[in-house]
Amino acid sequence: MALLSQEKKEAEQSDYKAPDTCAGCHDEIVGAFGKIRHAGVKNSCDSCHTGARKHSESVDPADVQNPVKLNGLAADKSCLSCHQNQATHAGRIRGGHARSAVTCVTCHSIHTTAKKPDNCGQCHAGTVAEFQRPYKHGLATGAVKCADCHNVHGRTLGNSFAATSANEPGCNKCHGDKRGPFVFEHAPVRQEGCSGCHEPHGSANPRMLNRAEVHLQCLECHTNTTNNASVSGTTPPAFHNLRDPRIKNCTTCHVKIHGSHVNRALLR
Amino acid sequence: MRHLQAISIGFLLPLLLAGQEAAKPEEKKAAEAAAPAAGEKKKAKEPEVAPPPTAEEPKTGGSVDLGYRWNSDVTGSYDTYRSIVNLGEGPRVLGFHYTLMDAPSKVWDRLDLSAAGWGGDPAAWFRLDASKISTYRLRLDHRDTAYFNAMPSFANPLLDRGVFLNQRAFDTRRKYTDLSLVMRPGKNFTPYFGYTRDSGDGRGVTTFVTDGNEYPVANLLDDRTHNVRGGVEWTIGKGHLTLEQGGIVFDDNQSVSNTTRNPGNRRTPFLGRQLFLGDLLQTYQVDGHSIYSKALAGWQPTSWLDMTGSFLYSQPKSDILYNQVNKGLFTDLDTLVFADQQSLRWAAAARQPHSTGTVTAEIRPHQRIRIMESVFTDRFHNSSTLDRLVWNQSQQQIDVMVDASRWLTLRGGHRYTWGDGSSRGGLFSTNGIFDAGKLRRNTWTAGGTVRVRPRLTLFGDVEMARSTAILFRTSLGDFDKYRLRAKYDVTANLNVQITFASLRNENPPQFGLFSLKQRQASAAIQWLPRGGKHIKLLGEYARNSMRSVIDYTVPQLLTRERSEYADNGHTVSAFLDVRLPGAATVALGGSSFQSSGSRPTSFHQPQVRLTAPVNKHMHVIAEYRWFSFSQPFYRVELFRTHQFLAGIRLIQ
Numbered sequence: 001m002a003l004l005s006q007e008k009k010e011a012e013q014s015d016y017k018a019p020d021t022c023a024g025c026h027d028e029i030v031g032a033f034g035k036i037r038h039a040g041v042k043n044s045c046d047s048c049h050t051g052a053r054k055h056s057e058s059v060d061p062a063d064v065q066n067p068v069k070l071n072g073l074a075a076d077k078s079c080l081s082c083h084q085n086q087a088t089h090a091g092r093i094r095g096g097h098a099r100s101a102v103t104c105v106t107c108h109s110i111h112t113t114a115k116k117p118d119n120c121g122q123c124h125a126g127t128v129a130e131f132q133r134p135y136k137h138g139l140a141t142g143a144v145k146c147a148d149c150h151n152v153h154g155r156t157l158g159n160s161f162a163a164t165s166a167n168e169p170g171c172n173k174c175h176g177d178k179r180g181p182f183v184f185e186h187a188p189v190r191q192e193g194c195s196g197c198h199e200p201h202g203s204a205n206p207r208m209l210n211r212a213e214v215h216l217q218c219l220e221c222h223t224n225t226t227n228n229a230s231v232s233g234t235t236p237p238a239f240h241n242l243r244d245p246r247i248k249n250c251t252t253c254h255v256k257i258h259g260s261h262v263n264r265a266l267l268r
Numbered sequence: 269m270r271h272l273q274a275i276s277i278g279f280l281l282p283l284l285l286a287g288q289e290a291a292k293p294e295e296k297k298a299a300e301a302a303a304p305a306a307g308e309k310k311k312a313k314e315p316e317v318a319p320p321p322t323a324e325e326p327k328t329g330g331s332v333d334l335g336y337r338w339n340s341d342v343t344g345s346y347d348t349y350r351s352i353v354n355l356g357e358g359p360r361v362l363g364f365h366y367t368l369m370d371a372p373s374k375v376w377d378r379l380d381l382s383a384a385g386w387g388g389d390p391a392a393w394f395r396l397d398a399s400k401i402s403t404y405r406l407r408l409d410h411r412d413t414a415y416f417n418a419m420p421s422f423a424n425p426l427l428d429r430g431v432f433l434n435q436r437a438f439d440t441r442r443k444y445t446d447l448s449l450v451m452r453p454g455k456n457f458t459p460y461f462g463y464t465r466d467s468g469d470g471r472g473v474t475t476f477v478t479d480g481n482e483y484p485v486a487n488l489l490d491d492r493t494h495n496v497r498g499g500v501e502w503t504i505g506k507g508h509l510t511l512e513q514g515g516i517v518f519d520d521n522q523s524v525s526n527t528t529r530n531p532g533n534r535r536t537p538f539l540g541r542q543l544f545l546g547d548l549l550q551t552y553q554v555d556g557h558s559i560y561s562k563a564l565a566g567w568q569p570t571s572w573l574d575m576t577g578s579f580l581y582s583q584p585k586s587d588i589l590y591n592q593v594n595k596g597l598f599t600d601l602d603t604l605v606f607a608d609q610q611s612l613r614w615a616a617a618a619r620q621p622h623s624t625g626t627v628t629a630e631i632r633p634h635q636r637i638r639i640m641e642s643v644f645t646d647r648f649h650n651s652s653t654l655d656r657l658v659w660n661q662s663q664q665q666i667d668v669m670v671d672a673s674r675w676l677t678l679r680g681g682h683r684y685t686w687g688d689g690s691s692r693g694g695l696f697s698t699n700g701i702f703d704a705g706k707l708r709r710n711t712w713t714a715g716g717t718v719r720v721r722p723r724l725t726l727f728g729d730v731e732m733a734r735s736t737a738i739l740f741r742t743s744l745g746d747f748d749k750y751r752l753r754a755k756y757d758v759t760a761n762l763n764v765q766i767t768f769a770s771l772r773n774e775n776p777p778q779f780g781l782f783s784l785k786q787r788q789a790s791a792a793i794q795w796l797p798r799g800g801k802h803i804k805l806l807g808e809y810a811r812n813s814m815r816s817v818i819d820y821t822v823p824q825l826l827t828r829e830r831s832e833y834a835d836n837g838h839t840v841s842a843f844l845d846v847r848l849p850g851a852a853t854v855a856l857g858g859s860s861f862q863s864s865g866s867r868p869t870s871f872h873q874p875q876v877r878l879t880a881p882v883n884k885h886m887h888v889i890a891e892y893r894w895f896s897f898s899q900p901f902y903r904v905e906l907f908r909t910h911q912f913l914a915g916i917r918l919i920q
Contacts, residue, residue: 071671072717073638080574085508087501090564090576093628093640099667100729101677101717123753125767125790129810129839132859134352134871134897142384143391143413165464165495165516166560166582167624167646174413174444176466176493177520181556181584181620184655187691190648191659191705191739204835204869204899206351206419211816211833212867214423219831220742223780223820242822246425246533252435253477261554261588262614264655264692267477268550268592 016053018045025059029111038110048078048110067110072101079104088153095154107152120146133202148173149200161193169193171200182259186266188221189258215242218250328920330366330381334359335889335915344907347418347434352871353895354416355911360387362889362915376400390414405453409446415439415470421902425533432904433473435484440470458501462514467492474524476548476594478610479601481532483545485524493518499562510564516584517557524550530596538599541606546596558584574630579623586618619651636671640681654692656702661687667713675719683711689739705739723757738775742782742818745775763794781830783817804845806857812837814865837863852880858893872896879917887917 015021022045023030030045038044046052048067055064067078083089083104092098107119121128130136137144146152149170151162162170171194172179178189188196197217198208211217219242240247251257256266336359342349361383368379376398385392396408418437420427425435448462474487499512526548534543560582567575592612599606628642645662667681687707715729731749738745750770757763766789773784790810797803816833843857858874875893882888891913898906 071674071719072669072677073632073636073671084506084568084574085503085566087508087510087564089508089566090510090578091626091628093574093576093630094626094642094644094665098640099669099679099681099713100715100727101669101679122765125765125792125808126769126788126810126812129790129808129812129841132839132841132861132871133837134861134869138391138413141389141391142393143411163580163624165497165514166558166562166584167580167622168582173464174442174466176518177468177489177491179493179518179556179584181586181618181650183586183588183616183618183652185650185657185691187657187659187689188740190657191689191691192743196740196742204837204863204867206417206422212835212865216831216833216866219820220782220818221740223741223818245428249423249425251423252425252475252533253482255436255474255477261552261586261616261618262590 016056018052021056022052047082050078067103068105070103072103075103075105091151091154093154095151097152098154120152127201130199130201133204135204135206135208136202137200144174178258180259182256182261184260184262184264184266186257186259213248214250215248328366328368330364331917331919332364332366333362333889333915333917335362335891335913336360338912340910340912342907342909345905346907347420347437348897348905349895349907349909350416351419352897352907353909354390354414356388358388360389360915361385362913366920374400385412390416399453402452402454405450407446407448409444411442411444413442413444415442415468420904421899433484435473435475438470438472438487438489440468440472440489442466442468456503460499460501462495462497464495465492466495476524476526476545476550478543478545478594478598480538480599481534481543481545483526483530483532483548485526485530485545485548488523488525490522491518491520506568508564508566510562512562513560514562515557515559518554519556520552520554522552524548539604541597541599543598544596545594548592548594548596550592550594551590553589554586555588556584556586558582572632575628577625577627579625581621581623583619583621588614588616588618590614590616620648620657621651622646622648638669638671640667640669641665654701657689657691659687659689661685661689661707675721677717679716680714681712683709683713685709685711687739706737707735707739707743708737709733709735709745725755727751727753727755735776738779741775741780744773744784745779745782747771747773747784761796761799765792766790767792781817781819784815786812786814788812800845802847805843807842808840810837810839812839832866834865835863835867836865837861850880852878854878868900870896870898882916885919887919889913889915889917 019030048065049055050065051063055061065078067075070078080089096102102123106123131139139146147162149161151170155161155163164170164173168179178194194200197210199205199210200208203209205212207214209217211220242248246252254266256263256268260266260268262268337355337357339355339357362385364381364383366381368381369377377400378398380397381395383392383394386394390413392412394408394410396406398407399405416439418434418439420432420434422434423436424431424433426433444464444466446462446464448460450458450460452458469490470488472487472489473484476483476485494517495514497512497514499510499514502509502511526545530545532543532545537543560580562578562580564578565576569575590613592610594611595609597606597608598610624644624646626642626644628640631639631641633639641664643662643664645660647660649658650656663683663685665681665683667679669677669679671677685707686709688704689707690702690704693701693703711731711733713729713731715727717728718726720726729749729751731747733744733747735743735745748771750768752768754766755763756765769786769788771784771786773782775782788810790808792808793805794807795803795805812835814833814835816831818831819828820831821828839859839861841857841859843855845853845855847853855877856875858872860873861869861871863869873893873895875891877889877891879887879889891911893911893913894909895911896908
C-alpha cells in the first residue's frame with residue numbers, strides 16, 4: 001500500500017502527461033494517433049506501453065513495453081485488458097489465429113487508421129495467389145474483402161466461415177438466393193458447406209468447382225462404391241449412361257443443385 | 269448507365285472541389301499551430317511546450333481518379349472475356365477517397381468516403397464511415413456487382429456436337445447495401461442497429477426438364493433479402509453481454525419462359541415421335557422469413573481466466589407457390605403416354621430450426637502457459653417427415669500454448685469432432701429410406717513459433733486426424749496436415765517469406781477409396797528501399813499441386829472405374845513501382861497463372877501504369893493491360909485483348 005501511494009505521489013509530481021510528453025519524440029506516431037478512436041482513451045500511451053513514464057525520463061527503449069515485440073500471450077494480454085469485453089472476442093479461442101498465436105498487432109495498426117498493406121496476404125501468400133486464377137471473387141477490385149467471408153477474430157460456426165445474419169455461412173451474405181430453406185435440400189450444402197463443392201478463392205472452373213468437370217464433382221458422392229452404412233451419399237444415378245455427354249453434364253438437368261422448392265431430384 | 273456515370277461523376281467532383289475550398293481556413297489554422305511545434309520538436313524533454321498531438325494533421329483530404337477505358341477487339345471468345353474480365357469501355361470513376369475531419373457542424377469527428385468502379389465496371393462500391401468519438405459510428409457499404417457467365421465448356425451436353433450454346437449462362441447484377449449504426453461506441457452500454465439489403469436480378473439460360481428430353485429456355489431471375497437487426501453491447505465490470513434480435517425477409521421470384529418451337533437436346537425421335545417444347549411458363553414465388561436471436565457473453569472472473577459463450581437460434585421459413593404450364597409434345601416414362609400439354613400448380617413450405625452454441629475458456633495458470641478449451645455444437649433439422657434432413661455436429665477442443673522463452677512458443681492440442689446426420693437415401697440405398705451418417709474424428713495438433721532474433725521468425729504446425737466414421741465418402745477421414753512458414757526481415761526494407769503447406773488424406777478402405785494430396789509452396793519478397801520512396805518491389809511465386817483419386821461404379825455395367833483428378837498450378841505476381849524524375853511514377857507488373865493436369869489453363873494479365881503530376885492538385889494517369897486466357901482442351905474459349913486507360917487524379 002505504501003509503495004502504491006509512493007508511486008501515486010511520484011506520478012502527481014512528474015511532468016509526464018500522455019500523449020503530449022510522448023509527442024516530443026514520437027510526434028509522427030502521436031499525430032496519426034489523434035485521428036482514431038484510441039485517442040479517446042485516458043492516458044492512451046500508457047495503456048499499452050507500460051513503463052512509458054520511466055522511458056520518458058530515461059529515453060531507454062528497454063524501459064517501455066512495446067506489444068509488437070512481445071510474445072503472443074503478453075501481446076494479447078496488452079490489448080485484451082480493454083478489448084476483452086467485445087463481441088468480436090466471443091469466438092476467438094475457437095479461431096485459428098488464437099491457436100497459432102497470431103496477436104492483435106499482427107494485423108491491426110494501433111496508431112493509425114491506415115490498414116497494413118495486404119494485411120491477410122502477409123501470412124496467407126498462397127491464398128493471395130489463388131485469387132490470380134481466372135475465376136475468382138473480386139478481392140482485387142474491392143468487390144469483396146477477406147472479412148466478408150471469414151471471421152478473423154474467431155468463429156462461432158463450425159468451420160472457418162464468418163456467420164452472417166443468423167447462424168448462416170458468410171457466403172449467404174451475397175448469395176441470398178442459395179439460402180433456403182428449401183423443401184428439398186441437397187444435403188451436402190447444409191452439412192459440408194459451400195466449400196464441399198466450390199473453391200471460393202479462385203479456380204480454373206467457370207463455376208469455381210473443386211474439380212475440372214461437373215460430373216467428376218458429383219461422382220465423388222454419387223458412386224455407390226461403398227457398403228458402409230455409416231457413410232452417406234450412396235445415391236447412384238442408376239439409369240444414367242455416364243458415357244453420354246448429354247447425361248455427363250449433371251447440372252444441365254439438375255438445375256436446382258443447391259436445393260429445390262418443388263422437385264426432389266432437383267430438376268426444377 | 270450513362271445517367272449513372274454522369275450522376276456519380278457529378279456527385280464526386282463538386283464534393284472534391286467543395287472540400288478543397290472549405291479546407292483553406294482549416295489549413296491556415298493548422299499551419300499556424302504547426303509553426304511553433306516544428307521549432308519545439310528538438311526540445312522533446314520539455315513536455316509543457318510539446319505541440320498538440322494533432323496540430324499538423326490535415327482536416328480534409330482525398331483524391332479521385334477519373335478515366336476513360338478503351339478495349340481493342342477481343343480475339344477469340346467475347347463471352348469468355350466477359351465471364352472472366354468483363355471490363356468495358358467508357359468513362360469510369362476508378363477510385364475515390366475523401367476524409368473530412370472536424371467539420372464546422374460537429375456532426376462528425378471524422379468522415380471517410382470511398383468508392384471505385386462506378387460508370388459500368390463489374391464491381392462498383394461505395395463506402396461511408398462517419399464517427400464522433402463516444403457518440404456514434406455510422407457505416408454504409410454499398411456494392412453493385414455484375415455476374416456474367418457464358419462458358420460453353422461448363423455443363424454443355426452438346427459441346428461434342430459443336431454446339432457452343434451454354435445452357436447454364438447468366439447475366440445478372442447483385443446489389444448489396446449494409447448500414448450499421450453504433451451508438452455510444454466505447455461506452456459500457458452500446459446500442460446498435462443494422463439493415464442489410466441484398467438483391468439480384470437479371471436473365472440467363474436454364475434447362476426445362478421433362479421425361480425423355482430437356483430444353484434450354486430463357487430464365488428471369490429476381491430475388492431480394494432484407495435483414496433488420498438491433499441489439500446492445502453491455503459491459504458490466506469484467507463481463508460483457510451482447511444481445512441481438514434480427515429478422516430476415518426474403519423473396520425469390522423466378523420465371524422461365526419459351527415461346528418458340530424448341531427441339532431440346534434430344535435430336536432423335538423417342539418411340540418414333542419427335543419431342544418438342546412449344547409454349548412454356550414456369551414461375552416460382554418463394555417468400556420466406558426468419559427471426560433470429562443471438563447472444564454473446566464474455567467474463568473475466570479472475571486475471572487468469574477468460575470465459576466466453578455464444579448462442580444463436582434461428583427458424584427460417586419458406587412458403588412456395590409454383591406454377592407451370594407447358595405445351596408441345598411430351599412423354600411420361602412411367603406410362604409411356606404422350607401428351608401435348610401439362611399444367612402443374614404446387615404449394616409447399618419449408619421449416620428449418622437451427623441453433624448454434626459455444627462455450628470457451630482461456631486459462632492462464634502461469635504467465636507463460638495458456639490453456640484454451642472450447643466446446644461447440646451446431647444443430648438443425650427440417651420439419652419434413654419424408655425428406656427429413658438432420659445434422660447435429662459438436663466439437664470439443666483443447667489447446668495448450670507455452671511461451672518457453674521470449675523466442676520460443678510451443679503449442680499442442682486435441683480436437684474431437686462428432687456428429688450425426690441423416691437425409692433421404694437414393695433409390696438403391698441399402699440403408700432404408702434414410703441415409704444415416706456419423707462423424708467421429710480425433711485430431712491431434714502440434715506446432716511452434718521460433719523467433720530467431722533479430723529478424724527471422726519460423727512457424728510450424730502439424731495436424732493429424734483419424735476417423736472411425738465420416739459423413740460422406742469424400743469427407744476427410746484420415747489426414748495429415750503440415751504447414752511451415754518462415755519470415756525473414758533481411759533489412760528494414762527487405763522482407764522475404766516462404767510458406768509450405770501440405771494435406772494428405774487416405775481414407776480407410778471401409779469408407780471407399782478416396783485419396784487426396786494437396787501441396788502448396790509460395791515465396792514472397794517485398795523490397796522497399798528507403799521506405800519505398802523511389803522503388804517498390806513486391807513479388808510472389810506460388811506452386812499448387814493437387815491429386816485426387818476416387819472410385820465410382822458405372823451403373824449400366826456395374827463395373828468400377830477410377831476417377832483421377834490432377835492439377836498443377838504455377839502463379840507468379842510481381843509489381844515494380846519506380847519513381848521517375850519529375851515525381852512521375854511507373855508501375856510495371858502483373859500476374860500469370862499456368863496450370864497443367866485435368867484442365868490445363870493459362871491466364872496472363874501484365875500491365876504498366878504511368879502516373880505523372882501536372883501540379884500538386886492533378887496527376888495524369890495512363891495504363892495499358894493485356895489479358896490472355898487459354899485452355900488447350902477448350903480452345904473455343906480462348907481470348908486475348910489489349911486495354912488502354914487514360915485519366916486524371918484530382919488531389920486535395
